[in-house]
Amino acid sequence: MLVFWHQHLTMLATPKTGTTAIEAALESMAHMAIQRPPQLKHTSVRKYHRFIGPWLESVAGRPFTVIATMREPLDWLGSWYRYRQREDMGDARKSTVGMSFDEFVRLYCSDSPPPAVAVGSQAQFLRAKPDKSGDKGLDHLFRYEDIQALINFLENRLDCEILLPRLNVSPSLPMDLEPATERLLRRTASDDFELYDRLCQRA
Numbered sequence: 001m002l003v004f005w006h007q008h009l010t011m012l013a014t015p016k017t018g019t020t021a022i023e024a025a026l027e028s029m030a031h032m033a034i035q036r037p038p039q040l041k042h043t044s045v046r047k048y049h050r051f052i053g054p055w056l057e058s059v060a061g062r063p064f065t066v067i068a069t070m071r072e073p074l075d076w077l078g079s080w081y082r083y084r085q086r087e088d089m090g091d092a093r094k095s096t097v098g099m100s101f102d103e104f105v106r107l108y109c110s111d112s113p114p115p116a117v118a119v120g121s122q123a124q125f126l127r128a129k130p131d132k133s134g135d136k137g138l139d140h141l142f143r144y145e146d147i148q149a150l151i152n153f154l155e156n157r158l159d160c161e162i163l164l165p166r167l168n169v170s171p172s173l174p175m176d177l178e179p180a181t182e183r184l185l186r187r188t189a190s191d192d193f194e195l196y197d198r199l200c201q202r203a
Contacts (some may be wrong), residue, residue, distance in 0.1 A: 005031035008064045012125040016079040017069040017144045021164045049136040071097040071144035073192040078175045080119045123191035
């Protein structure tokens with residue numbers, strides 16, 4: 001998560017949406033950069049508006065623009081699957097080594113996903129916080145697949161050129177899914193697909 005004080009801008013870090021590279025490019029310009037632990041780096045929309053946003057706005061005396069990025073849901077799960085194939089995972093329970101992507105997705109859709117596939121939901125991360133004055137959510141949500149739109153927004157808001165490094169790149173692996181598995185995923189993660197479809201329609 002990056003906070004730009006003078007620009008009254010906060011960029012939330014949706015997991016597996018390229019935020020590591022963006023943060024690396026902009027960290028020196030940010031007035032507050034939370035890179036670790038992951039629980040703080042990946043502060044959800046609701047937690048931001050409950051804990052961090054009110055504090056920033058009370059000190060600044062004005063609201064902050066809040067932005068984030070979303071990735072196509074199937075591709076997002078594929079990124080998690082590939083990332084957890086790494087040998088340096090640290091926690092063996094979270095490794096997907098020896099697991100096919102189809103198995104990963106089916107376990108993700110199960111009632112009790114094991115640690116290797118328990119990666120949450122983008123829709124849940126991006127969901128607005130109900131408030132007396134209305135839902136407090138995001139001012140702008142960008143598609144990972146159109147990262148240039150986010151870069152253009154940031155360059156205009158921060159008045160600088162942004163060059164992204166390639167960081168945190170996951171290995172290339174087969175991503176085949178049985179048709180029945182994809183149908184199961186679309187039912188289980190319907191909120192994610194609906195949110196992404198609405199985002200595409202606004203593009």
